[in-house]
Amino acid sequence: MSKKGILLVNLGTPDSPSTADVRKYLNEFLMDGRVIDINPVLRTMLVQGIIVPFRAPKSAKLYREIWSDETGSPLLHYSKLQHAALANRLGEEYQVELAMRYQSPSIESALARLKANLVSDIKVIPMFPQYASASTGSVQEKVMDLVKTWQTIPNISFVNSFHDDDLMIQTFADNAQKHQPATYDHVLFSFHGLPQRQLMKCDHTHSYCLKVDGCCETLNDTNKFCYSAQSYDTARLIAQKSGISKDQYTVCFQSRLGNDPWVQPYTSKVIEELAHQGKKRLLVLCPAFVADCLETVYEVTKEYGDEFKALGGEHVQLVQSLNDAPMFIDALERLARG
Numbered sequence: 001m002s003k004k005g006i007l008l009v010n011l012g013t014p015d016s017p018s019t020a021d022v023r024k025y026l027n028e029f030l031m032d033g034r035v036i037d038i039n040p041v042l043r044t045m046l047v048q049g050i051i052v053p054f055r056a057p058k059s060a061k062l063y064r065e066i067w068s069d070e071t072g073s074p075l076l077h078y079s080k081l082q083h084a085a086l087a088n089r090l091g092e093e094y095q096v097e098l099a100m101r102y103q104s105p106s107i108e109s110a111l112a113r114l115k116a117n118l119v120s121d122i123k124v125i126p127m128f129p130q131y132a133s134a135s136t137g138s139v140q141e142k143v144m145d146l147v148k149t150w151q152t153i154p155n156i157s158f159v160n161s162f163h164d165d166d167l168m169i170q171t172f173a174d175n176a177q178k179h180q181p182a183t184y185d186h187v188l189f190s191f192h193g194l195p196q197r198q199l200m201k202c203d204h205t206h207s208y209c210l211k212v213d214g215c216c217e218t219l220n221d222t223n224k225f226c227y228s229a230q231s232y233d234t235a236r237l238i239a240q241k242s243g244i245s246k247d248q249y250t251v252c253f254q255s256r257l258g259n260d261p262w263v264q265p266y267t268s269k270v271i272e273e274l275a276h277q278g279k280k281r282l283l284v285l286c287p288a289f290v291a292d293c294l295e296t297v298y299e300v301t302k303e304y305g306d307e308f309k310a311l312g313g314e315h316v317q318l319v320q321s322l323n324d325a326p327m328f329i330d331a332l333e334r335l336a337r338g
């Protein structure tokens with residue numbers, strides 16, 4: 001009997017921390033029209049003429065800080081562990097493949113392996129709990145672009161988001177509990193940022209997101225696909241499970257690129273304000289990421305940690321991501337079988 005195909009896709013990471021490989025990675029990533037969503041000519045000038053030449057050597061330095069001699073990039077390392085654990089859970093009935101949206105292993109090669117085995121169905125799981133056009137949408141577009149050339153196209157489905165998946169939420173809550181949140185002065189839920197422009201483009205009414213006060217702080221029928229609204233929902237659910245009250249936590253957004261306004265509040269601003277209020281110890285969860293990566297290991301622990309200390313704070317503690325926690329593999333198994 002033919003197997004069912006499962007394709008896990010995360011964002012991607014450079015093949016090595018060399019400037020040349022980081023340049024290649026950033027080029028592929030930032031030339032994606034769903035990531036830098038501006039006129040293609042302007043995008044080429046901006047990305048290839050300004051952002052990548054300046055950013056590649058700086059980012060390469062950061063990647064060298066988190067790169068392991070044995071396991072390479074944390075993002076790829078944890079993705080491989082997730083892939084192996086899920087394949088083991090699903091058994092012989094399934095063929096599970098891992099791909100990265102940018103660089104390797106490519107979506108093209110993973111789809112080719114599924115095609116070669118004539119799988120009956122393909123379920124694509126973009127490894128982003130909250131939907132964004134720049135992440136989930138880009139994976140969906142790439143997969144559709146590749147399979148459209150096939151003579152026989154099997155049943156294909158996509159997981160759109162899993163921002164409120166109870167097993168995913170519980171895994172983050174359990175990871176937070178290991179640090180006893182009550183012993184910290186404040187808890188941050190720091191999500192990857194997005195340009196405000198991209199949030200507004202997802203608002204089909206053109207009159208809600210970033211137009212109504214507190215628009216995305218609750219999830220409703222109007223904003224159910226909004227990245228920011230889904231992020232607030234994820235944070236609220238993890239906080240509830242962890243016994244963290246509303247006044248003990250703040251939702252914020254990190255990793256801004258360029259000068260356009262991104263979703264606010266920015267994590268760096270929140271950290272600055274908390275330091276000025278005399279807070280000393282911060283616990284930080286990053287629930288946009290299913291695996292520890294540059295943005296958690298380096299940006300939160302090192303960059304925000306240093307910033308906070310320079311302003312009088314004492315400690316920024318990162319809560320580890322889902323990585324290969326057995327309960328997160330339960331969540332993936334349910335998504336795959338569901």
Ligand SMILES: C=CC1=C(C)c2cc3[nH]c(cc4nc(cc5[nH]c(cc1n2)c(C)c5CCC(=O)O)C(CCC(=O)O)=C4C)c(C)c3C=C
Pocket residue numbers: 011012013014026034035036055059073075128132134135192193194195255257288289292293294295
């Ligand atoms: C969680 C989902 C992600 C969204 C949404 C997203 C949007 C987005 N990102 C950039 C620019 C950069 N992101 C970078 C790293 C990075 N981004 C995500 C995830 C999302 N990005 C991950 C998991 C990572 C880490 C990759 C790793 O190798 O560990 C980087 C590269 C690092 C750097 O140079 O600082 C850039 C650049 C934009 C512009 C954007 C939406 C418009």
Ligand SMILES: [Fe+2]
Pocket residue numbers: 192255
């Ligand atoms: Fe990113």
Ligand SMILES: [Fe+2]
Pocket residue numbers: 199208209210215216223226227228229
């Ligand atoms: Fe919104």
